[in-house]
Amino acid sequence: MERGLHGDIYQATKAIGMPIRNQREYFSAAEGLCLGDKVLESTERLVETNGVRLRVTEAGRRGAPVVILAHGFPELAYSWRHQIPMLAEAGYHVVAPDQRGYGGSSRPDAIEAYDVHQLTADLVGLLDDVGAERAVWIGHDWGAAVVWNAPLLHPDRVAAVAALSVPAVPRSRVAPTQAWRKTFGENFFYILYFQEPGVADAELNSDPARTMRRMLGGLRTSGDKAAGLRMVAPGPEGFIDRLPEPDRLPDWLSQEELDHYIDEFARTGFTGGLNWYRNFDRNWETTPELADAKITVPALFIGGTADPVLAFTRADRASQLITGPYRQVMIDGAGHWLQQERPAEVNAALLEFLNGLELR
Numbered sequence: 001m002e003r004g005l006h007g008d009i010y011q012a013t014k015a016i017g018m019p020i021r022n023q024r025e026y027f028s029a030a031e032g033l034c035l036g037d038k039v040l041e042s043t044e045r046l047v048e049t050n051g052v053r054l055r056v057t058e059a060g061r062r063g064a065p066v067v068i069l070a071h072g073f074p075e076l077a078y079s080w081r082h083q084i085p086m087l088a089e090a091g092y093h094v095v096a097p098d099q100r101g102y103g104g105s106s107r108p109d110a111i112e113a114y115d116v117h118q119l120t121a122d123l124v125g126l127l128d129d130v131g132a133e134r135a136v137w138i139g140h141d142w143g144a145a146v147v148w149n150a151p152l153l154h155p156d157r158v159a160a161v162a163a164l165s166v167p168a169v170p171r172s173r174v175a176p177t178q179a180w181r182k183t184f185g186e187n188f189f190y191i192l193y194f195q196e197p198g199v200a201d202a203e204l205n206s207d208p209a210r211t212m213r214r215m216l217g218g219l220r221t222s223g224d225k226a227a228g229l230r231m232v233a234p235g236p237e238g239f240i241d242r243l244p245e246p247d248r249l250p251d252w253l254s255q256e257e258l259d260h261y262i263d264e265f266a267r268t269g270f271t272g273g274l275n276w277y278r279n280f281d282r283n284w285e286t287t288p289e290l291a292d293a294k295i296t297v298p299a300l301f302i303g304g305t306a307d308p309v310l311a312f313t314r315a316d317r318a319s320q321l322i323t324g325p326y327r328q329v330m331i332d333g334a335g336h337w338l339q340q341e342r343p344a345e346v347n348a349a350l351l352e353f354l355n356g357l358e359l360r
Helices: 004-015 023-028 084-089 116-130 142-153 176-184 199-206 208-218 225-230 255-268 271-277 280-285 343-355
Strands: 033-035 038-040 042-049 052-059 066-070 093-097 135-140 158-164 299-304 326-331
Touching: 042 084, 042 116, 052 084, 052 116, 066 116, 066 142, 084 093, 084 343, 093 116, 116 142, 135 142, 142 158, 158 343, 176 280, 199 208, 199 271, 208 255, 299 343, 326 343
Parallel strands: 066 093, 066 135, 135 158, 158 299, 299 326
Antiparallel strands: 033 038, 042 052, 052 093
């Protein structure tokens, strides 16, 4: 949980039974409180960008160095609730959208509307909106994939990049789904399962509470060999069916926080986020110019040693793509939902990285 002023506010409101349902309620507790010579506040607003409307949580002073926070699947800007106040208090202008397909943002119907060109252009549009030439792009999960691509597609708009849970990987020699089909054969692989429109959508949408409970509570390396084999075993089971049902919520997730996700995805469904997966091949096909491109800006990767994603997305190939300053931080025992699960360690790593940059 957050330490310092905002942690005290959170703990005090929790102690008296006040539900913290979303960022607006959380941050409103701090609005108007003077921190030295500045006032820390947060707002939530809608921003028109790149043909869509994004719901954006914003904190910190305009004119300060900008940090963009890009969430993953199935998440929201809310997943950064432990980082936003910390970064604002540290002197950064924080911009955290519900990305297209999620939460309070637009959900285009066309699958191709979710390719990497559109996803990165959305965030460039947020920089234009706040009048910033460049930003530090920080992403988790699918947001990590977006921020790794940002310095390749929009090099003039990226000062540095930090990614959580999904490392930088070099471009595949063949289309991604072709490579995965060769690797997994008849075995189950969730990304291939997600490719067929409507199939995974129906499974995840059928019970959003079950989906979010199993995703947030069951997606980690447990050491249970049978559970691991079940995730790849051939058969008709879907993705959520294969995830274990947690016997309780993880320590880092309250019922109120889980309910926030459930309420949002019950309203929006999961199709928007699934459409990101359906663009793996399109992203590869439409970026041949990136075959030899390199990331030259400072870069950071933060991973968890108990994250099952790293079992098939190796973190040791970053040097094939990154030629600028690079650091890797592995958090012992951490699973996939790093910024929510281990906020103190993630925040410390991010601040150390940011403090080493020349942004002002």
